[in-house]
Amino acid sequence: MRTVYVNGSYLPETEAHVSIFDRGFLFADGVYEVTLVLGGKLVDFAAHLHRLHRSLNELRIAPPVSDDDLLDIHRALIRQNQIDEGLIYLQVTRGAADRDFLFPDAATPRTLVLFTQKKAILNNPVAERGQRVITIEDLRWRRCDIKTVQLLYPSLAKMEAKSRGADDAWLVRDGFVTEGTSNNAYIVTRNGTIVTRDLSTDILHGVTRHSVLQCAHDLQLKVEERPFAVGEIGEAAEAFTTSSSGLVNPVVEIDGATIGDGNPGPIAKRLRHIYIQRSRDTAI
Structure with a gap:
């Protein structure tokens, strides 16, 4: 069973949940990145972070954590899931709020989710x-x-x-x-x-x-x-x-x-x- 990351916690995938009021679910109001893992290491990670910040900025969503924290989370998931080759998906949404087309207050906590996929990338x-x-x-x-x-x-x-x-x-x-x-x-x-x-x-x-x-x-x-x-x-x-x-x-x-x-x-x-x-x- 995979360990995933949800809003500050590492959890078994069966115990991971987000709110039904999350704007990613209601409005697709969020962005994502997917980073390649080869030999247990992250490929082009700095470039993925740069694009993540660009996407967040275009949607006026503040980053939920620092870049150093994101690197630590990625590496922790690689270790805990024993990923040698595969992918790590990261999703950031504007967070959970009562349904409204208008954005919620900027202080609304963003939702941050990361999960891994073991996958044969090289021998395709x-x-x-x-x-x-x-x-x-x-x-x-x-x-x-x-x-x-x-x-x-x-x-x-x-x-x-x-x-x-x-x-x-x-x-x-x-x-x-x-x-x-x-x-x-x-x-x-x-x-x-x-x-x-x-x-x-x-x-x-x-x-x-x-x-x-x-x-x-x-x-x-x-x-x-x-x-x-x-x-x-x-x-x-x-x-x-x-x-x-x-x-x-x-x-x-x-x-x-x-x-x-x-x-x-x-x-x-x-x-x-x-x-x-x-x-x-x-x-x-």
């Missing part, structure tokens, strides 16, 4: 064979840069992909790919250029995205940060996604059509290898 069969992806209209709100807990539409899109025999969906707005349901999306042109959507309110500013693009820079690969059209995917040499749970994950099929030769491409495989190596070296 999907990464070995490559993902099959469908495209679906992007009907999310226009502040996708804030990592909120309102994930219903990505969940619906993921279920649509599953019902059509695919692994994931890429979301499309005005003919251009924004991102995946829980990842950033990339194509590689036939001249070897990596193309991914530029940062804006239309996509999440991925922590793994930033690190992988730095890896690409170190390898002297050409990168273009711009929207790419659905029609460009079929002409691409390869494609992939990035996320904390998927790392660099090749895509070999889009809407039933093969990308490249139908196998994970060399650039995606190389970036995955380099990113894993970098993560092991820099984890804390």
Whole structure:
């Protein structure tokens, strides 16, 4: 049984509770982060904290504890749950208050929850064979840069992909790919250029995205940060996604059509290898 953290206490998961009046439950009024654990250490933790503060600031939610406290909580959960490889989820909501669209008093205690997932991240069969992806209209709100807990539409899109025999969906707005349901999306042109959507309110500013693009820079690969059209995917040499749970994950099929030769491409495989190596070296 997992030990989780809820508002200052470490508890067995079966004893952990939050109020039915919590605004995360009533309004999806909260944000989250998910940090990769490799070798019992945290990957890109400082970047996750930076994005957490950005999301909290955009929603005008004060941080519930200090950054040092958050690091201590993450490490305590790793020890208590014996996590060598997996993920730690952190959620902060505006707290519990009587139901009202207006924000409660700023003194209302925020809700802070963290829990772990043991998961095989490195030996991922999907990464070995490559993902099959469908495209679906992007009907999310226009502040996708804030990592909120309102994930219903990505969940619906993921279920649509599953019902059509695919692994994931890429979301499309005005003919251009924004991102995946829980990842950033990339194509590689036939001249070897990596193309991914530029940062804006239309996509999440991925922590793994930033690190992988730095890896690409170190390898002297050409990168273009711009929207790419659905029609460009079929002409691409390869494609992939990035996320904390998927790392660099090749895509070999889009809407039933093969990308490249139908196998994970060399650039995606190389970036995955380099990113894993970098993560092991820099984890804390």
